[in-house]
Amino acid sequence: MSLKLREAVVRRGAFRLAADFEAPTTGVTVVFGPSGAGKSMLLSTIAGLHRLETGRVEFNDVVLEDAGAKTRVGPHARGIGLVFQDARLFPHQTVRGNIAYAERRRPAARNAPIVVEIARRLEIEELLDRPVRNLSGGERSRVALARAIVSAPELLLLDEPFAALDGRRRRAFLTLLLDLSREQSLPMMIVTHQVEEVAELADHVIAMQAGRVVGHGAAADVMARADFAALLDRRDLGARVDAAAVAGGQGGGVWIRADNVLLAAEEPRGISARNVWRGQVSSILREPDGAALVSLATNAGYISSRITPEALADLQLEEGATAWAVVKSHAL
Amino acid sequence: MVRAMLTAEEIQILATSLGVAGRAVLFSLPIAIAFAWALSRPKFPGKWIVDAVAHLPLVLPPVLVGYFLLLLFGVRGPLGSWLRETFGVQLAFTAEGAALATAVMAFPLMVRAIRLSFEATDRGLFEAAAVLRAGPWDRFWSMALPLAWPGVLAGAVTAFAAGLGEFGAVITFASNVEGQTQTLPLAIYSALQVPDGEETALRLAAISMTAAVTGLVLAELLQHWARRRLEA
Numbered sequence: 001m002s003l004k005l006r007e008a009v010v011r012r013g014a015f016r017l018a019a020d021f022e023a024p025t026t027g028v029t030v031v032f033g034p035s036g037a038g039k040s041m042l043l044s045t046i047a048g049l050h051r052l053e054t055g056r057v058e059f060n061d062v063v064l065e066d067a068g069a070k071t072r073v074g075p076h077a078r079g080i081g082l083v084f085q086d087a088r089l090f091p092h093q094t095v096r097g098n099i100a101y102a103e104r105r106r107p108a109a110r111n112a113p114i115v116v117e118i119a120r121r122l123e124i125e126e127l128l129d130r131p132v133r134n135l136s137g138g139e140r141s142r143v144a145l146a147r148a149i150v151s152a153p154e155l156l157l158l159d160e161p162f163a164a165l166d167g168r169r170r171r172a173f174l175t176l177l178l179d180l181s182r183e184q185s186l187p188m189m190i191v192t193h194q195v196e197e198v199a200e201l202a203d204h205v206i207a208m209q210a211g212r213v214v215g216h217g218a219a220a221d222v223m224a225r226a227d228f229a230a231l232l233d234r235r236d237l238g239a240r241v242d243a244a245a246v247a248g249g250q251g252g253g254v255w256i257r258a259d260n261v262l263l264a265a266e267e268p269r270g271i272s273a274r275n276v277w278r279g280q281v282s283s284i285l286r287e288p289d290g291a292a293l294v295s296l297a298t299n300a301g302y303i304s305s306r307i308t309p310e311a312l313a314d315l316q317l318e319e320g321a322t323a324w325a326v327v328k329s330h331a332l
Numbered sequence: 333m334v335r336a337m338l339t340a341e342e343i344q345i346l347a348t349s350l351g352v353a354g355r356a357v358l359f360s361l362p363i364a365i366a367f368a369w370a371l372s373r374p375k376f377p378g379k380w381i382v383d384a385v386a387h388l389p390l391v392l393p394p395v396l397v398g399y400f401l402l403l404l405f406g407v408r409g410p411l412g413s414w415l416r417e418t419f420g421v422q423l424a425f426t427a428e429g430a431a432l433a434t435a436v437m438a439f440p441l442m443v444r445a446i447r448l449s450f451e452a453t454d455r456g457l458f459e460a461a462a463v464l465r466a467g468p469w470d471r472f473w474s475m476a477l478p479l480a481w482p483g484v485l486a487g488a489v490t491a492f493a494a495g496l497g498e499f500g501a502v503i504t505f506a507s508n509v510e511g512q513t514q515t516l517p518l519a520i521y522s523a524l525q526v527p528d529g530e531e532t533a534l535r536l537a538a539i540s541m542t543a544a545v546t547g548l549v550l551a552e553l554l555q556h557w558a559r560r561r562l563e564a
Contacts, residue, residue, distance in 0.1 A: 047463050075462040076470070088460035092478050101474070105465040151464050 001025045001060055003046065003155065003189075005213075008055035010045050017041045021216045023204055025060060025155055025187045028178065030198045030219070032191075033208035033231055039191040040085065042208065043157040046189070047082040048075035059155065081153030085160045085191075087144040089132040095143050096128040102151035111152065113184055118146045121176060137164030142173070149180060156181075158190045174201060175250065195232060199223065199240045199255035207231055219253060224302065235259060237293065238304060245300035247274040248329045258293055261305035262326040265315045275327040277303060281319050284312070296325050303327075338539070346539060349515040352427060352502070353495035356434035357442070357488050364442035364491075365484060369476065371443065372450035390440040398433055398504025405432070405505070423505075430506035430513045434498045438491035445490055449483020449558070450476060482558025486551045493547025497540065516540045 005019040017038040023029050031039045044050055046057065052067040059080065064073045089098050099115055106112065119125045122142045127135065135143065141164050148156055161177065162170045178201060181188045190201060198205060202219040207228055214231070215222050222228055223240040238257040243249030246256075268276060279298030286292055290309040294317060295302055303325045307315070317323060338346070367386045371379070389397055405412040405423045415421045423429040453476060461471045477484070499517040506513040508522060520536045523529035 044459075049459050049462070074467065075459070076465050076467045079465075080463065082460075082463040084456065084460060086456070088454075088456050090457060090460070090475070101461070101466075102464045105470075107465075147464065153463075 001187075002058075003060075004056070004058040005046075006056040006058070008045065008057060009053045010041065010050045011053050012041065012050065015041070015211060017045065017211045019045070019213045020055075021206060021213050023189070023206060023216060027187060027203035028181055028201050029187075029189045029204040029206060030192060030202035031189060031206045031208060032193065032195070032198045032202075033214075035193060036210075037208040038211040039193075039208055040159050041211075042206075042213075043082060043159055043189065043191060046155075047080050047157055048073065048078050049082075079154040081148040081151050081156045083141075083144050083148045083156070083158045083161055085163060087140040089135075089140055089143055089147075091132060093132070094128070095124060095130055095132060095135070098132060098143060099128075099147050099150050102147045106150070106152050111184075113149055113152060115146075115150055118149050118180075121180070122146050122173075138162070138169065140164070145177075149184065149186070152184075153186070156186055156188045158188060160191050160193070171250075177201075195236045195238070196255045199253040200243075200250060201252070203252060220301075223253075223255075234287075237306070239295075239302045241300045241303065246327075256303055256327055258304040258306040260327060261303060263294060263296075263305045263307055263311070263315060263317070264324040264326060265317065265321075267324055268326055271326065273326045274329050277325045279303065279323065279325060281317050281321045281323055284317065284319065294323075296323055298325060342535065342539065344511055345514060345516055345519045345536065346543075348427065348430075348511070348513070349496050349543070352430045352434055352513075352515055353438075353492050353498075355428070355431035356438055356495045357492045359431070360435040360439050360442065360491075361484075361488055364439060364487070365446055365477075367439075367443045368446035368450055368487075369472070371447050386443045387440050389437050394437060394498070394500025395504050397436055398501035401429075401433055401436065401501065401505040405429070425505075425507045425509065425513065427506070427512050430502045430515065433501040433505040434495040437498050437501050438495045441494055442487040442491040445487030446480065446484050449480040449487075452483070453479045482554050486554040486558070489547055489551040489554060493544050493551070496543050496547070516543070 002022050002024050004022045008019045010017045015038065019042060031042060033039055041050065048064065052065050054067045056063065057065045059078070063071060064078055065071065090101065093101065103115060119128060122145060124139065124142050124146060127139060127143070132140070132143065141162055145161060162173050165173060174197060180186065192198060205216065205219045205222040206213055207215040207222055209231055215225060215227055220240060229237060236257065238255055240253045240255055243252055243254050246254045277298035277300050279296035281294060282297045282302065283295045284292050291306055292309065292312045293304055293306050295304045305325055367382060370382055371386065402424060403409050407413065407416070407422065407424060412424060415423065423432055458471050458475055461475045466474060497517050502513065502515060503518055508514055508518045514522070516536055516539060520533050520540065523533035523536060
């Protein structure tokens with residue numbers, strides 16, 4: 001069960017997307033990269049909305065598109081759903097009409113999610129008979145998600161879902177998304193540019209930059225690599241830790257930003273932080289402004305911390321030294 | 333009320349006009365939708381030919397259009413003789429013929445209005461429908477047409493209003509037969525040919541104006557309603 005893109009090239013104006021990877025079609029795959037990396041275009045290419053210039057797309061051993069052989073399965077026949085960033089609700093129908101549109105076209109054989117149940121979980125029950133033009137951004141994205149789930153695709157692609165929601169609500173719905181994926185056995189591929197979400201959601205990561213797939217594989221592996229760190233803003237730098245190893249951790253993993261980690265040269269006592277790990281300094285990277293990125297090998301994995309040059313001097317850290325990393329639960 | 337204000341003759345003329353314009357719109361609407369849809373698509377080979385054909389009646393003298401129709405559908409024309417032998421139908425010099433001539437003349441107006449409303453539709457919605465398993469034909473019926481529907485209606489109403497006033501093509505192809513092909517403009521023309529016909533002509537002109545303005549207002553209201561409905 002996998003999705004394969006083989007030397008696939010798509011061109012749109014001056015932008016060129018080149019992808020060659022294989023991703024399992026189970027669980028959640030997160031497509032990550034800076035804006036303009038081609039993440040949305042990758043999704044629409046998989047969904048069949050762009051024609052391949054060269055290469056091939058295969059889904060669960062069925063060739064969906066082969067530019068060489070000139071075969072191409074239309075987007076309507078791929079069984080791949082796509083939730084657009086801008087929701088794209090049908091303006092001439094109510095919320096219910098939008099969802100019913102998907103329901104009517106769902107093949108009878110598919111294990112069918114129940115509309116009212118999905119609506120209840122996504123908190124749009126009250127909106128069902130409303131026209132879509134009066135909905136807020138957050139409501140629109142939830143209706144779009146309900147519509148896509150009711151369509152019962154074999155793979156659901158989501159382009160920055162819930163971007164319109166604020167932090168706390170957004171997290172709640174992302175957790176719900178994970179639950180739905182599991183319950184409906186619906187594999188998902190999610191675009192995001194928030195590194196915390198990658199850590200939390202992803203079983204598998206596809207990292208993109210400038211129209212290319214620069215890395216793919218299991219989340220824990222890809223996120224530990226230097227070329228993944230190269231995609232991050234300076235303030236996003238950090239490390240992925242399995243959620244199980246972190247008090248208060250959710251989902252599959254937790255991204256701990258280097259800026260949120262304190263270092264201690266001695267075991268800290270009498271503090272409120274629940275997450276304290278002992279480890280050995282594995283590397284110290286000096287940044288251009290003098291700050292140091294200290295990486296600690298702990299039993300929870302690598303954890304990095306950004307400290308000032310003064311702190312580095314005070315702590316007298318060097319490679320191989322023992323130190324403690326302290327993280328406030330609030331920062332998780 | 334209409335009976336009180338109009339003479340039996342005027343009612344007859346108005347009925348002929350409405351019948352001719354109504355049939356003209358009814359029969360050419362599906363073809364206009366097909367043309368408008370084709371023209372709203374991205375480039376395809378031969379698009380300029382479709383475009384030219386759709387707009388030809390707009391630039392040709394109406395008399396010429398009537399004459400072409402006469403050549404094609406006249407009693408001895410290739411299509412005219414075929415129609416008569418196969419279906420026993422004659423178009424030249426009949427009310428049906430007047431409807432055909434009106435349809436041809438109003439065609440570009442309809443295509444224009446409908447095409448604009450197809451083009452104004454967000455293509456992203458078609459993509460959204462496609463990933464919900466709607467095939468191309470399905471997308472046309474479930475998305476393109478309903479979203480363009482107000483524009484289609486407005487195009488039809490405009491064409492109808494314009495059709496009420498079609499003169500040159502109708503008189504050439506269908507002639508000016510009282511009670512059959514004599515529409516409002518033809519009746520006005522006839523009235524002006526006889527001495528003391530001015531009053532008749534003025535009354536007919538008033539009827540014609542009323543009908544045309546009603547049509548325009550209706551089309552405007554439809555457009556307005558359409559815009560409001562689709563503002564998402």
